[in-house]
Amino acid sequence: xxxxxxxxxxxxxxxxxxxxxxxxxxxxxxxxxxxxxxxxxxxxxxxxxxxxxxxxxxxxxxxxxxxxxxxxxxxxxxxxxxxxxxxxxxxxxxxxxxxxxxxxxxxxxxxxxxxxxxxxxxxxxxxxxxxxxxxxxxxxxxxxxxxxxxxxxxxxxxxxxxxxxxxxxxxxxxxxxxxxxxxxxxxxxxxxxxxxxxxxxxxxxxxxxxxxxxxxxxxxxxxxxxxxxxxxxxxxxxxxxxxxxxxxxxxxxx
Amino acid sequence: xxxxxxxxxxxxxxxxxxxxxxxxxxxxxxxxxxxxxxxxxxxxxxxxxxxxxxxxxxxxxxxxxxxxxxx
Numbered sequence: 001x002x003x004x005x006x007x008x009x010x011x012x013x014x015x016x017x018x019x020x021x022x023x024x025x026x027x028x029x030x031x032x033x034x035x036x037x038x039x040x041x042x043x044x045x046x047x048x049x050x051x052x053x054x055x056x057x058x059x060x061x062x063x064x065x066x067x068x069x070x071x072x073x074x075x076x077x078x079x080x081x082x083x084x085x086x087x088x089x090x091x092x093x094x095x096x097x098x099x100x101x102x103x104x105x106x107x108x109x110x111x112x113x114x115x116x117x118x119x120x121x122x123x124x125x126x127x128x129x130x131x132x133x134x135x136x137x138x139x140x141x142x143x144x145x146x147x148x149x150x151x152x153x154x155x156x157x158x159x160x161x162x163x164x165x166x167x168x169x170x171x172x173x174x175x176x177x178x179x180x181x182x183x184x185x186x187x188x189x190x191x192x193x194x195x196x197x198x199x200x201x202x203x204x205x206x207x208x209x210x211x212x213x214x215x216x217x218x219x220x221x222x223x224x225x226x227x228x229x230x231x232x233x234x235x236x237x238x239x240x241x242x243x244x245x246x247x248x249x250x251x252x253x254x
Numbered sequence: 255x256x257x258x259x260x261x262x263x264x265x266x267x268x269x270x271x272x273x274x275x276x277x278x279x280x281x282x283x284x285x286x287x288x289x290x291x292x293x294x295x296x297x298x299x300x301x302x303x304x305x306x307x308x309x310x311x312x313x314x315x316x317x318x319x320x321x322x323x324x325x
Contacts, residue, residue, distance in 0.1 A: 103290035
């Protein structure tokens, strides 16, 4: 057997937001690395498509609306009873919110916070339950954004939700270290996904060009982020916790 | 319509607007105001519009009709 320190054989992870974009790319990569997966999303059709892309790997799907915290625990407990305990999870579910300050809406901001941020905390709360966590090599990976670090106009609600994840990462990394659970966060720049297409629809070509120029290495691919997630889930990063890993083509290096 | 006019007046930073007013004629008009109108359409009317849609509408009344037609 060849040396592969990033192999994830005999480990089981839950992936939120697995129906598309970064979640789909991450699921496909982790399955290739030997992990068993539980895919979570509100979009059942998208989940089935992702599962299809994972080939013969042990992949199962569950649906829940993460904006409603009370839905989370029952579906995960049910999944663990069927398929076994988890070694960790990746919280990729999230959505953008482009709105200048003067049109910010409380209800929408609360929805964004619940999905992008609070559900991360709720997932962690459920995962650390002794009936859910496998008890060894625990790893949690959150996904924030360059906008957790730097500002941009018309982005206050989204930036709030992502910057908050940095605090969540550091706080939980301390709280969960004694359980041998590492907690890290990946902060991506703009990658070519459907979400970017949807957001870019609000802007003109000049803005798109500006966005591209903000990344010294150009816009990223979903696999660039998935690779970082795989590293943080694997034993290669076993001495890394509480870190925010920028995967942004140099966006925040400037 | 009246509620929409009040919302547009707030985004365009004036006391009131009329359906015949040109959207881009206000002092507060800029790209951020355009984004604010897009967010308003999404949040309040569950309609997705683009910056070009706003420019195509030209006047506030036609923008209102456009949003209504997409509901």
